[in-house]
Amino acid sequence: MNAVLENQGPAATNPIVLYDGVCGLCNRLTQFLLRHDHKDRLRFASLQSNFAEAVLKRNGLDARDLDTVCVVLNHGEAGERVLTRSDAVLYLGKELGGIWSVGAWGRILPRWFRDGLYRLVARNRYRVFGKYDTCMLPEPRHRAKFLD
Numbered sequence: 001m002n003a004v005l006e007n008q009g010p011a012a013t014n015p016i017v018l019y020d021g022v023c024g025l026c027n028r029l030t031q032f033l034l035r036h037d038h039k040d041r042l043r044f045a046s047l048q049s050n051f052a053e054a055v056l057k058r059n060g061l062d063a064r065d066l067d068t069v070c071v072v073l074n075h076g077e078a079g080e081r082v083l084t085r086s087d088a089v090l091y092l093g094k095e096l097g098g099i100w101s102v103g104a105w106g107r108i109l110p111r112w113f114r115d116g117l118y119r120l121v122a123r124n125r126y127r128v129f130g131k132y133d134t135c136m137l138p139e140p141r142h143r144a145k146f147l148d
Contacts, residue, residue: 013074014041015041015092016075017030017033017042017043017044017070017071018047018055018056018072018082019047020046020048021049025121026125029069030044033092033096034138034145038096042145043146044138044145044146044147045146046148047065047066047070049148052148055072055075058080059081059082067119068084068085068088069088069089070082070083071087071088071092085118086106086111086115086118087111089106090104090106090114
């Protein structure tokens, strides 16, 4: 199945959100994105999946680093790239549009500062938002958006 996803279909052009599948905060973010993705562009995969491991490895990133959310752009194409931490979050706000695109103003802050805030939240996310034993199962109406 992953071989099909690697080369064709919506995953090839839609932004793909790679999230920590056992993190309570990450699962809430995923649910939020599913509710607000009115253009039906976003696709999802957990960082623990073989799919995410292959994409991250291809882009020189450590698949064991679960302290970040990633957004894969141009998946499977020559211009494929992966946004991480605050860059990924800012991109997602822009992608949702509407009031959420206001977050793009966060780009005026230096990346080292934005990522520092991101890392602070990431370090404490399990303690504050909880940790699940397994990745969440998407509702049947959303299953096609999940690539793992």
